[in-house]
Each structure stands twice: as C-alpha cells, then as structure tokens.
Amino acid sequence: MRNKPDTRSKLLDAAARLFYAHGISATGIDAVIAEAGVAKMSLYNNFESKAGLVQAYLEARHQQWLDLYRARLGEEPGGHDGVMAVVGAYLDHAEAGYEHGFRGCGLLNAAAELEASDPGRKIVAAHKEEVEQFLQGHLGKLTSPDTARDLAERISYLLEGAISRAGLEGDSRRLRRAGDMISSMVRAL
Template sequence: MPERISARTKLLDAASRLFYANGISATGIDAVIAEAGVAKMSLYNNFASKTGLVSAYLEARHEEWLGLYRAHLAHADGSAGGVLAVVEAYIDHAEAGYEHGFRGCGLLNAAAELPAGDPGRQVVAGHKAQVEGIIRSHLEELAAPDEAAALAEQISFLLEGAISRAGLEGGSELLYRAKSLIDAMVRAL
C-alpha cells in the first residue's frame, strides 16, 4: 500500500516548486492549493496564512540545505574538506534539476521579495549566518579565531556572489570556479 502524503507536505512541496519558479508575490494561495491537489481548508488547517506558508517554505529550504551539507560532510576529509562540503551543498542546489531552470538561491530570491522587517527575511539571514558560522568552525581548526572569522566572511561573500551569478547564468559553472578559489584559500592556511 503506498504511503499517504499529508496535506501539509503536499502544500509545502507545491509552494516550493511555485515559489521558486514564479516567485512568492506572483504565486497566490489558490495556485498552491491547485498544485497540491488539496482542499482550501487544508491550507488554513496547516498554516495560519500565506505568510505562515512562506515561513515554512523558507525553513524547509534551510533544512534541505543542511541535509545536503551533512551528506557531504560525512565524506569530507578534515577541516578543509568541511569547508568544501559547504560549497558542494551549494553546487547540489544549482544542479538540482529545477523544472524551470536554476534561478539562484531560493532563500535569497525570497528575501528579495519580502519587505524589510518580514519574519521570512530573518529566516534567510539566520541561514546565511549559520552557513558562515559552519565555515568559520571548520577554519578555526586550521587558523587562529580572528583569521578564521575573516576568511569565513570572505568565503561566504564569494559563495553568495557565485550563487547569485550562477542563478543569472542558469548553471553551476561559477560555483565550481568558486570551489577552486576557496580550496586554494583554505590550503594557503
């Protein structure tokens, strides 16, 4: 007997596809409900509003990225490999085979649409801070804390620029180039 998928999961999956492909503002709740194939009350039984659905979507994207990072970290070689595991998770996102093509970081795309002060922007900022913190924690095993923090910030900036440009170009090539640069930066420690 096939496993039953909850309405919440169907709604999040549909929102993820539509928000990424079309944007949050351009995607109404009726489109999400239709894509999910659930009753309208299912949305309100699981999320208080579209804002709640957007927050859940952002949290799910964050958790998805953490899962990709952890999978690469499990096979990483030392602290330098840990830094590269972060980059590999970004590459995985760029190569995920999106239905309408790769458009860059879904979290940054969402943040660009949300008004200042929106709770969703805090989720995105928290994700980006956590990524930089992960990089810093790996680098602290290779360098003094001040040097590790400075290099983590530089690597974070490089990755964010690469993922943004990769989204414009629709592919992962720039992320591979960023990976080579980051590998050289870490090896220089």
C-alpha cells in the same frame, strides 16, 4: 491522524516548487492548491495564512540545506573537507534540476521580495550567518581564530556572490569556479 500522503507535505512541496520558479508574490494560493492536488481548506487547516506558508517554506528550505550539507560532511572531516562540504551543499542546490530552471538561492530570492521589516528576512539572515559559522568552525582547525573568522567571512561573500551570478546565468558554472577559488585558498593555509 490521517495516513501517509500527508496533506501538509504535499502543500509545502507544491509551494516550494512554485515559489522558487515564479516567486512568492507571483504565486497565488489557488495555484498552490492546484499543484498540490488538494482542497483550499486543507491549506488553511495546515497553515495560518499565505504568510504562514511562506514562513514554513523558508524554514523547510533552510532544513534542506542543512541536510545537503550533512550528507556532504563525512564524520570527523578535516578543515578543507569541511569547507568543501559547505560549497558542495551550494552546488547540490544549484544542480538539483529545477523544472523551470535554476534561479539562484531560494532563500536570497525570497528575501529579495520581502519588506525590510518582514520576519522572513531574519530567517534568511540567520541562515546565512549559520553558514558562515560552519565555515569558521572548519577553518578553525587549520589556522588561528582571527584568520578563520576573516576567511569565513570572505568565503561567505564568494559563495553568495557566485550563486547570485550563477542564478542570473541559469547554471552552476560560476559556483564551480568559486569552489575552486575557495579550495585553493584553504589549501594555501
């Protein structure tokens, strides 16, 4: 195996930057390899096609969110803290300092330019479903299963709506306001 700089990672990082900033279809293969500083054949050695690179991008983005979430999540968090760890992961993503500006949730943006039948949409749908499950788990410590389920759904909508509107405006303020709403909803349980 070759040593560290890791061609595949360079490609994935470059693709992530460009896909997020300019969109997926607007980003050509040549732009990705130039940004990665890598030969074109290296892309096709590591990924089956552009679609394969997109798939890997979606999965990496999902994993990144999980990492942010786990970093926010202490051990044995209470219900309120657990919910706020989810909110915190959204805030971290929004405030990550993108070169070309914050443009909302990368996974939602990607899904928005994929055909209805594209398997990438399922990845994004599953990711959002998993986030809702995390919320439901935390809320279950504070209230009945039925209430936890309903509230998790409601909080999911608040978060996704807030990050969409925040993306349109280019900053995280609306996400912070949604976080405040969510915090007080959970505290009121």
